[in-house]
Amino acid sequence: MGAQELGTSLASLEARARELDTSSQALSEWLEHLTRFAAEFVAANADGPAFHGEGAGPPPRTPLPTTAAPFEAVLAEYREAVLTRSLVPTSGRFFGYVPGGGLPSAAFGDFLAALTNPYASVYGASPGAAQIENSAVQWLVEMIGYPAGAWGTLQSGGSLAALTAVVAARETRPPADWARGVVYLTDECHLSIRKALHIAGLGPLPVRSVPVDDRLRMSVPELARRIEEDRRRGLLPWMVFASAGTVNTGAVDPLDQIAAVAAAAGLWLHVDAAYGGFFILTERAHALLAGMARADSVVLDPHKGLFLPYGCGAVLVRDGDALRKGFAFTSSYLKDVHAGGEVSPADYSPELTRHFRGLRLWMSLKLHGVERFRAALEEKLILAQLAHEGLLEMPGIETVQAPQLSCVAFRVRGEGDQATERLHARVLARGRVQLSSTRLWGRHYLRLCILCFRSHLSDVEEALAEIAAAIAAD
Structure with missing residues (x-):
């Protein structure tokens, strides 16, 4: 390949390569889409489910893209693949495992x-x-x-x-x-x-x-x-x-x-x-x-x-x-x-x-x-104490002793694990509240871990109501 052909080839490659460096106008448009997406997500998250399950089934694996797709199409694909299935740890009613955060200020960082x-x-x-x-x-x-x-x-x-x-x-x-x-x-x-x-x-x-x-x-x-x-x-x-x-x-x-x-x-x-x-x-x-x-x-x-x-x-x-x-x-x-x-x-x-x-x-x-974080953590300790007291008032429920931090473990009293497993399944099926399970002393327990920064008194009260309804349905 001669110098002229190399120059032509290089110019063509450079033109395509420069498309990786998003223009100011395109970046502004992407940010507009992203801002709208973020606002819609936070608004929907406030009253949306805390647990989706598998949604419509496993998301498909996509082939390696060979051409560019519009930003809004890629964002829509993300929404469908990720936000319609599984756990919702950004929900204030997510009490499973140990909740992660999702603080918006960190997203900007x-x-x-x-x-x-x-x-x-x-x-x-x-x-x-x-x-x-x-x-x-x-x-x-x-x-x-x-x-x-x-x-x-x-x-x-x-x-x-x-x-x-x-x-x-x-x-x-x-x-x-x-x-x-x-x-x-x-x-x-x-x-x-x-x-x-x-x-x-x-x-x-x-x-x-x-x-x-x-x-x-x-x-x-x-x-x-x-x-x-x-x-x-x-x-x-x-x-x-x-x-x-x-x-x-x-x-x-x-x-x-x-x-x-x-x-x-x-x-x-x-x-x-x-x-x-x-x-x-x-x-x-x-x-x-x-x-x-x-x-x-x-x-x-x-x-x-x-x-x-x-x-x-x-x-x-x-x-x-x-x-x-x-x-x-x-x-x-x-x-x-x-x-x-x-x-x-x-x-x-x-x-x-x-x-x-x-x-x-x-x-x-x-x-x-730091004071806002201190207040949020103090709040979670009080909420866990109230959750523990609420569970103790429910007929047939036994708990591990009063929480030292913000996690409350409980089960349906009696022999066997079936009643506790049924309670858990009913709560998850509703999707409003997410709880997770573990085994203690060889028995099946449910866990209510309060650590999401969006979890407040109304969320804990709804969790207790969901648990009480699941007990009554048995």
């Missing part, structure tokens, strides 16, 4: 992060973006009461945050010690912990399941006994995993007492506070959670307790240098952006290139201020 696309992982590449992320981490450190020298990193969620914490803990011991190590947790511990141990190469370690009390909290005397037994066997008690809000019932382990045992025995204490940690901002739960500040590492999920969209977890480590030791690597091709002594988020994380997720957290706290 994500939009700006994607549009401007700064490289936030390395300080020298984007000092402003890195400092926004560092500010967000510092705010979390202050929230839980960690001392100077503590540090952390924002991750995609609690699972990757837990893995990050386990790696930091692993690096505090020489590899020669690993084979003798022992881990302690309860059966209420989140599945992400065992998964993290496996991925970090510590899956073969013996795991001691510590018994729980009648409120499903770790028994401290049993923990101390198991540690002493393992030490007498010549093993190395290494890590203990406590919970600040279990996924099943919101139980909070006795953190101060566990911290005392761990410190005396030289164990790394990790607290899974993905669900419950941000309740430390409240007056009602502050004392219950203050022991987090004594842990070696803590996992928090801003996409739970700070109501952000899915994809924002955090791990904080009391000794920030221990976290950095596990993840700080560099290469010659990064020397131009690694100059200076400022903190680069990548030095505390398994990720290098990643989404600028700190902006959604930073922007939401800037736009709202």
Whole structure:
């Protein structure tokens, strides 16, 4: 191909390639469609279903597009495929699992992060973006009461945050010690912990399941006994995993007492506070959670307790240098952006290139201020107490003891699980309220977890009414 033909070909390719750079007029039109879509979604969400089920069946997989489609057509396809099926975690009547958020202010943060696309992982590449992320981490450190020298990193969620914490803990011991190590947790511990141990190469370690009390909290005397037994066997008690809000019932382990045992025995204490940690901002739960500040590492999920969209977890480590030791690597091709002594988020994380997720957290706290979040979390604690009291008044319903946080577990009294399963099916079939289930003491329980920022008294009252109607129909 001659120079003239190459020039012609290049000009044609450039013309097509430039179409990727959306014009100002087209961008304005897209934003108009998106603004209308957002307003319609929020309005419909207020009184729409909290559970769609499978809708019209599984959505079809679409072939790879070869030509451009109009923005409004793509948006309509998204609406049909995604918003007519499954769970609706943005609903104030979504009480299943542990609700994620969907705070609109965070959506604007994500939009700006994607549009401007700064490289936030390395300080020298984007000092402003890195400092926004560092500010967000510092705010979390202050929230839980960690001392100077503590540090952390924002991750995609609690699972990757837990893995990050386990790696930091692993690096505090020489590899020669690993084979003798022992881990302690309860059966209420989140599945992400065992998964993290496996991925970090510590899956073969013996795991001691510590018994729980009648409120499903770790028994401290049993923990101390198991540690002493393992030490007498010549093993190395290494890590203990406590919970600040279990996924099943919101139980909070006795953190101060566990911290005392761990410190005396030289164990790394990790607290899974993905669900419950941000309740430390409240007056009602502050004392219950203050022991987090004594842990070696803590996992928090801003996409739970700070109501952000899915994809924002955090791990904080009391000794920030221990976290950095596990993840700080560099290469010659990064020397131009690694100059200076400022903190680069990548030095505390398994990720290098990643989404600028700190902006959604930073922007939401800037736009709202922490007091609005504090009020919303305090409200959820009161709503859970009212829900528990309402369930106790219903004939035939039994509950786990009064909620420590915002999760209430209950079942239909009696032998067998069929009545509870029928109640659950009736509630879901109506679609107005979403509940999820679990198993406790070998029995089927339903969970009402109040954490969506849109959940208020009227939503809880409707949930209780739906449950009462399902009971009456049996």
